Amino acid sequence: MKFLTDTCFWLHSFELFTNKIIDIRLVFNDFQWGITSEIRRELINFENEGFLNYDNINIGSVSDDELLRFQKKHPTISHFDIADQTLIVAALREPCVILTDDGGLLMESQALQIKALFLPQFLLNLVKEGVVSKNTYYQCLRYWEKNKSYPKKQLKIWKAKFQIIN
């Protein structure tokens, strides 16, 4: 299995990196993960200072025909931009987990029975598995609270889950 990451996930990761909280790129060295060529195109447009090295990333492609076929089968995906549509198609054709920071994509993924996680939830798993330190996650929580990145209620829930991790 592999992780499929979207544009918002990496832009948020870049924010955490520039705020000297965590360099998520290092975490991904051990895991199978990728993006689609449309996501790469978006990231090249929006991402700063060469945060990602595309030579070392698994980049999948989705043909126009394949996209059209999936749009007919799952018409709701047409509400998303092409980059996100290709990510959904890639996740529908092989077992993947989508990592995102966009609620719209998360909801659509769930509706299509694709597992999708927000960045803070993914990091929580990494803390549980000892890949990311508790101190780092605590700093992330403080950053999200300060910047009101997520609803207070959810931050409270994630904090409570975090606190019971041994």
Added chain:
Amino acid sequence: MNQVNFRLKEDEKNLLKIIAGLQGIPISQLAKQIVLKEIEPKRVDIAFRMLKEGRCGRKRAWQLSGLSYHEFMNEWSLRNAEEYIPDEVYEKSLDDALSLDLELFRKKS
């Protein structure tokens, strides 16, 4: 590139023709400039209104705003913005996250 067509009265078209002629650009280019200039200051408000009304998610709102991601998130923070996501969606993804077996994703050596 996409095309947008709209109807103008004769005198309106003549007015555009004169102004475009003075600027040395085609009428279509002038119309495009005027439309984009008009909506520019409204984009951020529209983006956050749509987000608040649950008509779009974070990414769509960011794209609509025309801001960089960093600027958008600053604006997000200032406006106390929130995405409309049902609690059960958060709960399901949190359950999925906590039950995820990372070993399945490890690179094969």
